[in-house]
Amino acid sequence: MEILNQILLGTQIVFQPTNLLFCFLGVLMGTLVGVLPGLGPTAAIALLLPATFHTSPVAAIIMLAGIYYGAMYGGSTTSILVNIPGEAASVVTCLDGYQMALQGRAGPALGIAAFGSFIAGTISVLGLMLIAPPLAKFALSFGPPEYFSLMLVGIVILIYLASGSILKALMMAVFGLLVGTIGQDSISGTLRLTFGIRELYDGVGLIPAIMGLFGVSEVIVNVEKVIKSKVITAKAKNLLPSLKDWRDSFWAIIRGSVTGFFIGILPGPSSTISSFTSYAMEKKLSKHPEKFGTGMIAGVAGPESANNAATGGSLIPLLTLGIPANAVTALLLGAFMIHGVQPGPMLIPKHPDLFWGIIVSMYLGNVMLLALNLPLIGLWVQVLRVPYPILFPFILLFCLVGVFSLNFSQVEVALMIGFGVLGYLGRKFNFELAPLVLALVIGPMMENYLRLSLIISRGSAWIFIKRPISAILISITIALLFSSMIPGIGRRRRKLQERIERQK
């Protein structure tokens, strides 16, 4: 009964005209960036964050979350019509989606992607609603050692799931921790590596860093070689899937949704991993695995549902523990903090309007997305016609203006360009960027929890082992790090990654 009251509270919040408008703007922008190759949800959220400074925290988070799950919807359009994934989570949709388009079945492919995403979005919102409150209650018993161990295991899972070398991913994480130490030390007040630059007193800005690492560097990599593509426009009709299409894809949607949701809770690029996992699962369970890659509708329905469900799952660690699981939720954490709200176990008791408002907005956002995606496919196809040589200067311009308008600081723009260079080189040298971002965000928190734990225990590192929850988390960390060195597991991990790389 209590849960119904909470949903009612959320509904009252969301149906306020401003919040409705921001929800709509969020999913619209999300679909747009999902459709456009070379601009992902991370860069889009970073770009639009300053625009939310003058709004209420609820409206801001509703819009930013809308961009996140909206991008998953939009990403399928480019995969199916142009064979270019709008964002990484839609890579596998290209395999069967584009084949369907070539056979004149772009309509049902787009349709099932939209319906699948809607069903998955709904399931993931339900999961979030049921799992988040008890988990938040449990997390109330956490102290500094538990939080430190939890963050450590979070970073290590991210590294373990990284697509390249574990050593390189670890190096990026440690580098992120070091960059995170720049600024004023929150315990002693000492300034560290600020060189008298005022903009660095509060630490290296998250938005310039993310815009540089994901926005600028992505464009620069694309500028090396122009993207040439042919858009299929004439055949994107008859969007409603037939009864047979539904029969072939219904269970794929359900399986994709459940898998995606649970993978979403894990740190890392969960949307991408969940779509690959769902595709592999559908192929394995199918009576005709050999036909995958030739236009099987289950190969579109499963992954598209999975990547949408993962967005709901990835909000769980953020909302209940205050720990971001990937770059997008790291930005959402930044957005919460800018608005003076600390996500974590106290979020639900302290700000029930915010929590339930977000939950209900996600459900409403999914309805809006269904309405946006099916009738407006024609419009999105037109957007795709903008050639990249015209599009990329505007992406860069939006990055520049977005960062400059944060604090009207040239230093922060210079930082963004610097991180752009770093991100570009990172991509060229096969260094994962996600561990760097996550470490940069949670690094200062980890440092505080580490130092507080050591002060509590009077310098004894045993405190991390003596407390049971912390001990379990540390054991998982050690097991993950060592398992990759065991020949059998290490080889299997490498093989899986090679397969993912090939499919990219």
Place this chain on the structure above:
Amino acid sequence: MGKPFNYDRLPAIFFLTVGISFSLYARSVEIGSWHHPGPGFLPFWAGLTLSAMAVALILRSYASKILEARPPFFPQKDSWKRVLATFLALIAYNLLLSPLGFGLTTFLFLTFLVKFIFPQTWRRTLLVAILGSVITRLLFINFLETQLPKGIFAF
């Protein structure tokens, strides 16, 4: 196609330098002890860890034979020119924004990138640059009321 590129040694040297620098710097802000960790505690130990990992990466790069299979750094002969020009355009935008103002700087930025990165006709370039600078000015300054510099021409 150029010579195969070593993907590990250069970044390892970069990270080694960063790690050592942080560890040395940490000594100037008090590392503290395990009982009372100071502000330099994490930079010191994390710097040392990064340096050790960088050394491991250098050693691994000598032991590994993967190098031969890697493609060259730039996919095309002229890629580097486009990459460098785009970065320079970003730096120039940052430097010119305050003195020239948003409208004019944006016009110049769009003209340069559209005309010289993947060369378009002058007609198309000017159309995109003029429309782009006017629309983004309306969007950012008039609609979103962002406090962007208007510069010497008040545009």
